[in-house]
Amino acid sequence: MLKIFLAFVRKETFHILRDTRTLVILFGMPIALVLIFGYTISNEFKGASIAIVDEARDALSAELIAHLTASGHFELVAQPPDMAGMEKAFQTGEVKLGIVIPAGFEQSFFREKRAAVQLLADATEPNYATTLTNYATQMITAFQQEQGRVEVLPYQVGVHIQMLYNPTLVGAYNFIPGVVALILMLICAMMTSLTIAREKETGTMDLLLVSPLSPMVILLGKVTPYVVLSFVNAVIVFLLGYLVFDVPVRGSIVLLLVLCLLYLMVALGLGVLISTLAATQQTAMMTSLFTLLMPTMILSGFIFPIASMPTALQYAAHIIPAKYFIEIEKNIMLKGAGWEAVQFSSLVLVAMMLFLFAAAWRNFKVVYD
């Protein structure tokens, strides 16, 4: 039995190594995805273009402008004389944030002890606009404190914000777990469904069926190489996350990898199930992309927070395996949590795995009708 199993593994390895398309999907895609997500999905910014209308032209306004541009986060690209000029700068798209310092700024600040500054943001990109205004507000508050002339109110509620587990709000802390979940689902499930569909398409599945092999050996022999490769991929992505984007694993690495394998089993079950329904590689590929890629990206909480989805979609998110795996990853990697924290998600994944295995096994045809 072991000999037969090894013969299968050898054969699958040859298939993989001799097909450039498979090789590219297996090893090119994970690395490309990590790097693309790593450098594009990010809330951090540098050198955002701003314009300032300085109607005050006094010493304090000059100081404020110097303060804002000193950080390197903002780059002053225009100083239009009036609001009309400001609007033009927004329309051409050269400016993302506008700051208006009204006339008599210094005077109101010192005499009336209250001065106003107006912020304008290009909200065609809502997330970016929010980020920019938040940051500008922080800087102006800091400037105000620096001036040391803030009148201390007699009663005050002090709000101290502390961002736990990811104090500097690094984007990679969110996307590395997401990308791992996405890649493992895609590679393991898609490659599994493709490799079985291929045997059906070429007719070799008939030859395997008309042999003393039990269907279990056929399936195990075929999918094992892909599980191993997917696992290697997961390790590569975790390493990339650690080395390139400084994403730590604060909890137990062993626990993380064991649950990673559990998640792979779920993906595998999905792949085999898809292959039992698809007669050709083309159908298997399309089915995998539509039923796996889109839901995993959109409903897993990887890109859009589940809490802000409509109720119906929130329920739909509960059947997405990636949702649970991302929770597991974040708990172990970022919070350094142990088994108790990931127990529930893990058990859900185990249930999903058993269900998918049973469904795939039931659907796998040993004799056609």
Next chain:
Amino acid sequence: MIVTNDISKSYAGTPALAGINFSVQKGELFGLIGPDGAGKSTLFKILTTLLRPATGMARVAGFDTVKDYRSIRKIIGYMPGRFSLYQDLSVLENLTFFATVFGTTMAANYHLIEEIYLQLEPFKNRRAGQLSGGMKQKLALCCALIHEPQVLFLDEPTTGVDAVSRNEFWIMLKRLKAHGITILVSTPYMDEANRCDRIALMQEGRIMQMDTPENMVTSYRKSLLAVRTNHFYALIQDLRNNPTVERVEPFGEYLHLTSQAEMDPQLIHDYLLARGHTAIEVKPVTASIEDVFLDLLEATPG
């Protein structure tokens, strides 16, 4: 070795097989002869346990194809109609893989495949997808033989193969028969029928006639003439207008004339001469399987 009892099967309402009854003896080389769409491949799928018959039942080596499919799968070799090996694996890799899958080794059954394998050996490291049609068939036969099956199912093994390779292939089958292997083979080529011990002529899911090729030909009771002249197209027309001729079919460079009644070659000769044909050749011939087949086709309603 193979027995079927009233097997029927339809695909989406279209009947593929309608009441198939036949049996193959141990050690026999049995041929299923018929054009594409006659239902040969469906019958193979049922006998190799891949497909469940709608009605009827079949036994291979005493095992029921539905209930005991596992036992059957251990003792048969199957070569599907379409080339179904791993195109990206080499000749040797395909062979060792299938040997292992069947729990044996190439060395263990080398005596069976030796002759065929010797022809493949110069290409043993070539990928199966890059072999010629004839070589592909030889490799597929090797793979089907590697576990020394008791029954060999070969679905159109010579389709798409050149004449020389086809001839070699039939010689190989004769030798395998000598090893005691029962062989069921299908082919659309009527001229290959004579290579089989017994044949069944199939058309539209039915077996029209079943016998040894010799009996089938000698039982052909009608009178048969082969005719050729310098004017082939006019010849067909003229002969179809002749009341003594029942059927005219092109047959290579000749036309075959059939009639229930005896036809006189001299009368046909004179008839054609009167219609301006030259280089007339009229000769009585013995029937071939194709004549039998065409005749049966005409006799079957629909």
